[in-house]
Amino acid sequence: MTTQATRASQQARPGHGINLHVLGPIVALVVLIVAGALMNSNFLSYANVTNVLARSAFIGIIAVGMTFVITAGGLDLSVGSMAAFIAGLMILVMNLLVPSMGAGISVILVGMVVALVAGLFAGLINGVLITRMRIEAFIVTLGTMGIYRSLVTWLADGGTLSLDFGLREAYEPVYYGGLFGISWPILTFLLVAILGEIVMRKTAFGRYCAAIGSNDQVARYSSVDVNRVRLLTYVGLGILVGVATIMYVPRLGSASAATGVLWELEAIAAVIIGGTMLKGGFGRVWGTVVGVLILSLIGNILNLTDWVSPYLNGAIQGVIIVLAVILQRESRPEG
Amino acid sequence: MTAPILSLNGVNRSFGPIQILFDVSIDLRPGEVHALIGENGAGKSTTMKIMSGYLAPTTGEVRLDQRPVAFGGSQNAEAQGVVLIHQEFNLAEQLSVEQNIFLGRELRRGLFLDKRAMRAQTATLLDRLQCRVHPDARVRDISNPDKQMVEIAKALGRNARVLIMDEPTAVLTNREAEVLFEQVDRLRSEGVAILFTSHKLDEVKRISDRVTVMRDGRVVLTAPTSEMTEDAMANAMVGREMSDLFPRRTTPLGGDVALRVRGLTVPGHAEDISFDLRRGEILGMAGLVGSGRTETMEGLVGLRRHVGQVEIEGRPVVIRSPREAQALGLVYLTEDRKGRGLVLNMGMRENLTLQSLPRFAQPFLDRTAEDAALDRAVRDFDIRAPSRAVRVRNLSGGNQQKLLIAKIMQADPRIVIIDEPTRGIDIGTKQQIYDFIHRLSGQGVSIIVISSELPEVIGLSDRVLVMRQGRLMGAVEGPAKTEDAIVRLAMGLDARTEGEAA
Ligand SMILES: Nc1ncnc2c1ncn2[C@@H]1O[C@H](COP(=O)(O)OP(=O)(O)OP(=O)(O)O)[C@@H](O)[C@H]1O
Numbered sequence: 001m002t003t004q005a006t007r008a009s010q011q012a013r014p015g016h017g018i019n020l021h022v023l024g025p026i027v028a029l030v031v032l033i034v035a036g037a038l039m040n041s042n043f044l045s046y047a048n049v050t051n052v053l054a055r056s057a058f059i060g061i062i063a064v065g066m067t068f069v070i071t072a073g074g075l076d077l078s079v080g081s082m083a084a085f086i087a088g089l090m091i092l093v094m095n096l097l098v099p100s101m102g103a104g105i106s107v108i109l110v111g112m113v114v115a116l117v118a119g120l121f122a123g124l125i126n127g128v129l130i131t132r133m134r135i136e137a138f139i140v141t142l143g144t145m146g147i148y149r150s151l152v153t154w155l156a157d158g159g160t161l162s163l164d165f166g167l168r169e170a171y172e173p174v175y176y177g178g179l180f181g182i183s184w185p186i187l188t189f190l191l192v193a194i195l196g197e198i199v200m201r202k203t204a205f206g207r208y209c210a211a212i213g214s215n216d217q218v219a220r221y222s223s224v225d226v227n228r229v230r231l232l233t234y235v236g237l238g239i240l241v242g243v244a245t246i247m248y249v250p251r252l253g254s255a256s257a258a259t260g261v262l263w264e265l266e267a268i269a270a271v272i273i274g275g276t277m278l279k280g281g282f283g284r285v286w287g288t289v290v291g292v293l294i295l296s297l298i299g300n301i302l303n304l305t306d307w308v309s310p311y312l313n314g315a316i317q318g319v320i321i322v323l324a325v326i327l328q329r330e331s332r333p334e335g
Numbered sequence: 336m337t338a339p340i341l342s343l344n345g346v347n348r349s350f351g352p353i354q355i356l357f358d359v360s361i362d363l364r365p366g367e368v369h370a371l372i373g374e375n376g377a378g379k380s381t382t383m384k385i386m387s388g389y390l391a392p393t394t395g396e397v398r399l400d401q402r403p404v405a406f407g408g409s410q411n412a413e414a415q416g417v418v419l420i421h422q423e424f425n426l427a428e429q430l431s432v433e434q435n436i437f438l439g440r441e442l443r444r445g446l447f448l449d450k451r452a453m454r455a456q457t458a459t460l461l462d463r464l465q466c467r468v469h470p471d472a473r474v475r476d477i478s479n480p481d482k483q484m485v486e487i488a489k490a491l492g493r494n495a496r497v498l499i500m501d502e503p504t505a506v507l508t509n510r511e512a513e514v515l516f517e518q519v520d521r522l523r524s525e526g527v528a529i530l531f532t533s534h535k536l537d538e539v540k541r542i543s544d545r546v547t548v549m550r551d552g553r554v555v556l557t558a559p560t561s562e563m564t565e566d567a568m569a570n571a572m573v574g575r576e577m578s579d580l581f582p583r584r585t586t587p588l589g590g591d592v593a594l595r596v597r598g599l600t601v602p603g604h605a606e607d608i609s610f611d612l613r614r615g616e617i618l619g620m621a622g623l624v625g626s627g628r629t630e631t632m633e634g635l636v637g638l639r640r641h642v643g644q645v646e647i648e649g650r651p652v653v654i655r656s657p658r659e660a661q662a663l664g665l666v667y668l669t670e671d672r673k674g675r676g677l678v679l680n681m682g683m684r685e686n687l688t689l690q691s692l693p694r695f696a697q698p699f700l701d702r703t704a705e706d707a708a709l710d711r712a713v714r715d716f717d718i719r720a721p722s723r724a725v726r727v728r729n730l731s732g733g734n735q736q737k738l739l740i741a742k743i744m745q746a747d748p749r750i751v752i753i754d755e756p757t758r759g760i761d762i763g764t765k766q767q768i769y770d771f772i773h774r775l776s777g778q779g780v781s782i783i784v785i786s787s788e789l790p791e792v793i794g795l796s797d798r799v800l801v802m803r804q805g806r807l808m809g810a811v812e813g814p815a816k817t818e819d820a821i822v823r824l825a826m827g828l829d830a831r832t833e834g835e836a837a
């Protein structure tokens with residue numbers, strides 16, 4: 001009997017070797033950190049690290065919510081405009097209250113509640129249109145993206161909405177202050193990421209998201225309340241957009257039509273780079289966190305070194321995103 | 336005797352560390368119909384995939400026209416006239432029937448598609464198969480049997496010299512299978528070599544010239560079909576003597592009604608369905624494919640809009656979703672295990688617990704409890720998987736079905752509706768499933784079994800309801816429960832025999 005060498009050896013062997021899909025994003029992150037450290041001695045300084053992390057926090061908090069939406073087979077393009085709108089609304093309400101309540105903690109608390117409630121409702125609107133009216137998520141959120149963007153422009157009357165000067169001082173600690181030398185946005189991002197990871201891996205909700213994203217019919221036949229789970233992913237994302245906005249407003253103290261532009265794409269990119277499947281069915285929150293860090297490190301490194309023009313930031317991010325998707329495809333199990 | 340056209344010679348195949356096929360040799364000859372039979376997971380589909388270039392052997396050789404070949408891919412195999420029709424459909428759901436038939440080998444005239452020629456050929460192919468779907472119909476809108484016919488038309492259109500079919504009749508009714516067999520006869524006389532698998536041994540007996548039996552990844556025997564009885568085939572597959580397929584009722588039926596349905600209407604599918612299901616009863620549902628049995632039951636559990644009165648254990652209930660049904664102890668097991676039953680890219684554990692996940696979450700998912708449940712299910716239902724980590728997609732068809740049953744049972748139901756419980760399941764496992772259904776009924780669980788296999792529905796159930804065109808035609812039980820009586824009702828030849836079907 002003759003035996004012939006075959007191409008079987010080329011085929012993926014489940015459970016064998018290194019799993020690129022898991023390690024890819026981590027390796028990329030490590031490479032970036034090493035490269036950054038070699039190129040600029042300031043890269044690993046406390047100031048630079050906290051700066052990068054604090055800037056990542058807004059997109060990061062949103063991207064954690066986005067991970068659930070995408071895992072469950074959905075998509076939300078409206079988060080950037082939603083953040084801008086919530087920021088505008090928050091500033092407007094707080095400014096209105098200053099004369100009666102004074103520029104203090106109580107007004108800021110009201111502002112925070114406004115942001116969370118507005119986020120909740122914005123997410124609810126997206127979710128209801130998608131699950132009850134059965135309109136494509138892409139279309140619905142493309143629509144609300146335009147609506148929120150134009151609403152904030154209208155609220156600002158085409159210009160900029162600025163936070164009352166006195167309030168700004170009272171509010172600043174939320175962005176610049178912190179605990180043990182770690183600023184609030186970073187702590188919040190950390191907390192959201194940990195909670196997200198737990199919900200995704202350890203709760204029925206996370207499992208349901210993956211099942212729905214894989215095959216919503218199977219989920220329906222398995223007694224899963226598909227619409228409710230989907231709706232909750234959008235509501236959750238909306239609330240997280242509110243949280244991110246609460247952290248963001250004290251940074252600049254203003255909102256305009258240019259606030260949060262392209263945030264949705266950065267958040268989606270971070271999710272995909274982290275290994276969540278764009279078509280749904282599989283998601284991991286820690287991956288998203290790594291994805292966010294990768295994206296902001298690229299920008300940071302370009303700013304710190306003069307090898308490549310920072311204007312090419314977008315191009316490099318684009319390459320990384322495409323690479324991530326190719327990696328996803330390679331690691332797909334053999335059929 | 337003619338020389339073999341396609342053969343395997345001492346083929347071994349492993350997936351990762353696990354070896355699935357051991358020293359498999361089989362040969363196909365022109366003008367011969369060869370049947371490959373074996374238990375679920377015996378390696379039939381894997382063997383077929385190797386013969387048709389979808390998988391490469393780990394060691395051993397594939398020979399085409401008596402020369403070793405490495406297909407290196409299914410396209411290459413198809414180009415050389417070797418076509419496989421998969422156990423699961425391989426059609427582009429969004430495309431039309433015609434586009435599917437010509438997918439990848441569209442006819443052209445100059446730069447443009449030659450629509451007229453493709454239309455004409457499609458029509459001829461479908462005609463030959465007596466398949467009445469429109470060439471422009473989208474594949475996702477046509478029924479399963481029609482999809483099977485389209486698959487076959489697609490293969491015929493590729494002028495196959497070797498046609499390999501993995502369980503082609505699993506989704507066909509007897510009549511549709513007849514049409515297929517006529518085609519098989521025709522192809523045989525044209526000198527095509529045909530290999531097929533089926534768990535229906537009567538078909539194997541009728542249509543094949545030679546049989547190869549596989550067990551646990553090995554070929555145990557190859558023999559002319561004329562020398563083997565169906566019993567001998569079953570024994571060779573299972574490796575032991577098979578006893579009676581259907582167990583007998585040991586516990587007497589009480590009189591309590593577990594489920595009472597009155598005037599159930601599922602718009603467009605079923606009208607005015609009324610019946611009672613007693614505690615511990617096994618109630619069969621027979622009827623032609625398309626008679627509305629599945630839709631009726633999907634309506635009952637809230638998967639479809641419906642009206643009508645339903646009482647469970649004497650209490651009137653309203654069921655708007657499978658979730659509400661499950662809370663009332665009523666679950667439905669779908670006939671479509673790949674499309675609606677299992678999440679194919681997840682593991683066995685995730686699939687097993689999906690239906691009753693809240694039970695495993697307090698509030699965090701208890702991995703240990705899930706694993707224990709899987710251990711129990713694997714034992715109780717004899718699920719054979721190469722490893723625990725395997726994705727459900729890579730389980731053999733029969734083992735997927737067993738996992739699906741196990742998944743439904745996680746909900747601890749009082750009333751179970753099982754749609755086509757043994758589709759694509761080998762005879763040994765069938766017996767296990769029948770035993771299991773009887774054990775359940777012994778524990779007081781009431782069961783409705785929808786089945787298109789008459790011997791099954793008769794052998795298994797205490798009473799059989801027969802549907803036709805969305806209406807309940809009658810019920811048969813006791814000595815009146817014969818194939819003839821059921822067929823007459825299903826075809827609309829008899830009026831209600833025993834008065835009200837209640
Ligand atoms: N890609 C894969 N990775 C791992 N294991 C696999 C893969 N494909 C098949 N197997 C395993 O190989 C064994 C044989 O599977 P195969 O599908 O050939 O069985 P079968 O005889 O066709 O069964 P059935 O009658 O249930 O369709 C099974 O245990 C199956 O789980």
Ligand SMILES: [Mg+2]
Binds near residue numbers: 379380422501731732
């Ligand atoms: Mg098979």
